[in-house]
Amino acid sequence: MLQIKIDAKTMREFSNIIITLVPEARVDFRPDGIYTKVMDPAHVAMISLEINRDAFQEFSVETEESLGLDIDKIRNLLKLSGPNEIIDTKYDGKKISYRLGNLNVSNPLIDPSTLTTPKIPNIDLPNKVVTDISYLNTGIRAAEGIAEVVTFNVKPDEFKIFAKGETDSETTELVIPKTMTKEFIYNSDARSSFALDYLSKFIRSLESTQEISISVGNDFPVRIEASILNGKGKVSFLLAPRIENI
Amino acid sequence: MEVPWVEKYRPLRLDQLKREKGTEAMKTWAKSWNDGIPEKRGLLLYGPPGTGKTSAAKALSLEMNWDYLEFNASDVRSKTAINETALKGSFYNTISEFKGGKKLIVLDEVDSLYERNIEGGDAGGKSAISNLLDRTLNPVVLIANNLYELRSGMTGKALVDKCEIIEFQRYRSIQILSVLREICREEQIYCSQDKLTEIAANSNGDMRAAINDLQGFGDYSGAQDRDVTQNIYNIMNELIFRRKPAREIRQEIINLGEDPDTFILYLLENVFPYHLDREEFVAALQNIARADLFLGRVGRRMNYSLWGYATDLMAETTIFELKGDKYLKFAFPSLIKRMGQLKKFRNIRDEFASKSGKYVHKSRAFMDRDSLKFIFQLLLKDEEIRANLEEKMRLDIDDVLSLDL
DSSP states (O other): OEEEEEEHHHHHHHHHHHHTTOSEEEEEEETTEEEEEEEOTTSOEEEEEEEEGGGSSEEEEOSOEEEEEEHHHHHHHHTTSOTTOEEEEEEOSSEEEEEETTEEEEEEOBOGGGSOOOOOOOOOOSEEEEEEHHHHHHHHHHHHTTOSEEEEEEETTEEEEEEEOSSTTOEEEEEEEGGGOSEEEOSSOEEEEEEHHHHHHHHHHOTTOOEEEEEEOTTSOEEEEEEETTTTEEEEEEEOOBOOOO | OOOOHHHHTOOOSGGGGOOHHHHHHHHHHHHHGGGSOOSOOEEEEEOSTTSSHHHHHHHHHHHTTOEEEEEOTTSOOOHHHHIIIIIHHHTBOOOSTTSSSOEEEEETTGGGOOOSSSTTSOTTHHHHHHHHHHHOSSOEEEEESOHHHHHOHHHHHHHHHTEEEEEOOOOOHHHHHHHHHHHHHHHTOOOOHHHHHHHHHHTTTOHHHHHHHHHHHTTSSSOOOOOOOOOHHHHHHHHHTTOSOHHHHHHHHHHTOSOHHHHHHHHHHHOOOTTOOHHHHHHHHHHHHHHHHHHHHHHHHOOGGGHHHHHHHHHHGGGSOOOOSSOOOOOOOHHHHHHHHHHHHHHHHHHHHHHHHHHHTOOHHHIIIIIHHHHHHHHHHOHHHHHHHHHHHTOOHHHHHTTOO
C-alpha cells in the first residue's frame, strides 16, 4: 500500500526530468522519499533523482516499493490539470491510480525487472563551477542554433561554453568568469565536448532551479547537479563526452 | 521459474566458444580500435542459429571491457530509430560505469529488418545501418543468419563491404555432445548416452536447440525432430543432386517461408542439362510446367489448396538425372533480377500510357498495347508535336525518350 498526494507542478517537473532520457522508469518509493535512476537507450546519459517526502502534500509509504512507471501516461494526465491541483496517487499492489478532482485514472505497471536501472559510476572530476542556471542556458541555446555539439572548457579563472558551426567563421562562445560564479574549484585545464540535445532537454526540464553545479574533466563525462523544488529534491545528471575523432 | 540453461551456461569468454579462428579475428579487429578508428568499423558475424554469434559479441565486450548495447528484432529499427539511438550514441563514450569508455553497438538479426513503410516497421533500416558504419566512433557488430539475404540489393552490398566478415558454422555433433555432458555434470542429472547422442544429432548443429532439448527432456520423453528451416539454395542443392527423397524435400519447401511462386522461379533457373541428357531435362521441364499450371490456377481461382500439388510436382523434379560432375553456382532467378532492373522503365512507361490515355480518352492498358509506339515515334521525330504534347500531357519528355520503344 502506498498513498501519495502531490501537486501537479511537482509531478510535472519530476516527469519532465525523467522524460529527457526515457519514457518508462523504475521508481523506488521509500519511507523518506522517492528515488530513481535512469539511463538513455544509447548509454550516453544518466539521471539520478531524489525527492524528499517534504515535497509532497501527503506521503505514506509503509514498506519500500519499486514500481515501473509509464512516464508518458503521467504526462497525458498532467495535461488535464492546472498547476496547483493536487493529484492523489494510490498503489494497491496491482495497479497505480491517480485521482484528480473527480477524475480517476488507473494505469498498469511495468515489470521493473524489464527496465534497466543503471549503476551510477563514481567519477572524480577535477573542476567544479557553481553558477546561475541562466548563464548555462544562454550558452547552450546559443550553441543549439549552429551545432550539435558544445564544448566546456575550464581555465584557472573562467568557464567557457563554446560551439563551432560548419565553417570556422560561425561560432558561439559564452564566458563565465570566476567572479560571476558562486563557487569555482580549479585543479587542471579541462575540455570536453557534449551532445547539445541531451544538455538542452535536461536544462529546460529544471523549472525550479536557480543554481547549478557543473563538474568538468578533460575528455571525461560532465556531472551537473542541481537542487530542485526549493531544496526538497536533488538531481544529478551525467553525460558522456564525444569521442574526439582521431 | 528456472533459469533457461542456454542463459545459465552462456559462454562468457571467447575461448569457451571453441572457435579459435573466428574469435582470433574478432579480437584482432577489436584491438585495432585501441589505435584509433580502423578502416572497417563494422564486424559482421553470420551463420545459422545457435552457433554462438550473440554469445561471441557479448564475450567480446566483456573481454575488451566495453559496454554492450544491443538492438535486436524486438526493437524498432527504422531509419529514425537507428539515427536516434545507435547513431547518436555512437559518437559518445558510454556513461555506464565508464569502463574503457567504449561501447560495443550490436545490431542483432540484421537480415530480418522489416523494411515496409508502416508504423512499427524498420523502414530505411539498412541504409541507416550503412550510414552508421560510415560515421560511428564506437565499434559496431552486425549479426545475421543469412549473408546472401543481407547482401541482396545495393544497400546490402555496401553494408557488407564495410565490415570484417566472420562465418560461424554449425557445431559438429561431437562438440554439442561434450557441452551436453558438461551440463549434465554441473546439474547433477543423469541422461543416457544414447539419448544425448540423439539430442545432439537432432539439433543439426544448433547448440541452443540442443541445450533447450536437454532441459525440456525432463518434461516430456524423447527429443522430437526439430523443424529445420533451410535456405532456398540448400534445398535446390538437395533437389538437383538428389540428396534426399522427394517427400523430405517437399516438407522443406513447405517450411521454407517462400511462396511456391518464388520457388518455381529458382527451380526453373537452376534446372540445367548438366549431363546433356536431353530426355531427362525435357521431362524435368515438363514437370515444372505442370507445377506452374497449378500455380496459375491458384492465381485465377484463389484456391490455395492447389499449392500442395505444385509443391509435390516441384519436389518430384528430384527424380530426374540432372546432376553434373562440375560444381555450378546456383543462380538467382533472372526474371526477378530483370524485373528489378527494368522497374524504373516500367514506371515511366506506365505513366506515359496513363497520361496519353487520358488525353485521347482511352484506358492505360489500351494505350500500352496499341498506341504507345506511334506516339513515341511522333515525339521522336516531330519537334512541334513534342513541345505541344509535353505541355498538354505534362510529360517528363527526357524520361519518356529514354524508353526506346
